[in-house]
Amino acid sequence: MIRLDNVTKIYKTDGYRRVILDQASLTLKPGVSYGILGINGAGKSTTLRLMAGCEMPTRGRVIRTTRISWPLGFGGGFHPFMTGRENVIFVARIHGEDPRRVLAFVEDFAELGDYMNVPIRNYSSGMGARLAFGMSMAIPFDCYIVDEITGVGDARFAKRCEEVWSQRRANADIIMCSHSMDTIRDYAQQGIVLANGRAVIYPDVNDAIEVYQRLNQ
Known part of the structure; x- marks a missing residue:
């Protein structure tokens, strides 16, 4: 389980204050894979890093009761x-x-x-x-964090990556963001839409995609 408890995330750069999450609370259940959706700049990657523990919230808590990866391929x-x-x-x-x-x-x-x-x-x-x-x-890991799936190396190495990744995700949950709605449908059962500092879970990922597409018009 991953739970965001009144999480606020704010960036301050050059005197500009940008609110990514504003007192967001939600619970991600084990056994479910989630797709995170939002227009550019909504904070998808930041939210993934908060869940993974790569960044800390400005206020609030992120509670994890399962073994969670860092963002897939992240070398930071x-x-x-x-x-x-x-x-x-x-x-x-x-x-x-x-x-x-x-x-x-x-x-x-x-x-x-x-x-x-x-x-x-x-x-x-x-x-x-x-x-x-x-x-x-x-x-x-019990849960893998994925910030876009991108190819690594040549075709032979990319095939090896896909083979081992398929083995890992067969026994684990996934929380991911992607610009491809087909990829989101392939990997996720439920969706989280980010907008204006809010995070809303949709039990049907197709409903989340529909909301995202309206926001992105």
């Missing part, structure tokens, strides 16, 4: 001056996983070879994406 938690190997071991220990098992999985999956021993600040964007996606798949 990696330290640029640490090697790929060091980053993987560090993240594995934070999540209580066997570092040797996780490292072996990522080394085999990401196919970075000797670059695992190079600081990731020297990685290309493609190499960083391979490491981040491999790390995301190395640890089994």
Whole structure:
């Protein structure tokens, strides 16, 4: 379960105050996958990061009673001056996983070879994406956070990503945002629409999509 309890999220930049969520309260149940919808700038990615714990609310609480991933493929938690190997071991220990098992999985999956021993600040964007996606798949979570599904690497590697991702999501819930309504329908049973700082759950994802499309006209 994930529960937002009177959550407010405000960004302040250059004297401008932007309210993403305004005292939002909602409960996401286990066994259900959710699609988050909203027009550009509504705060979809921010809401996902709040749920994952990558960002903290300005006010209120986010309560989690299940094992939740960081946003799929998200490499923002990696330290640029640490090697790929060091980053993987560090993240594995934070999540209580066997570092040797996780490292072996990522080394085999990401196919970075000797670059695992190079600081990731020297990685290309493609190499960083391979490491981040491999790390995301190395640890089994009860709920995966997905901020758009994008291809990683060439066709052969993208196929490997899809195969392992299919295995993971077969036994886990998903909370995702996407600009593709077909993708939302494929992955989610229920929808959350963000608008003007409010977050509303729709038990039928098609109803959420209909509301979103009206807002986006």
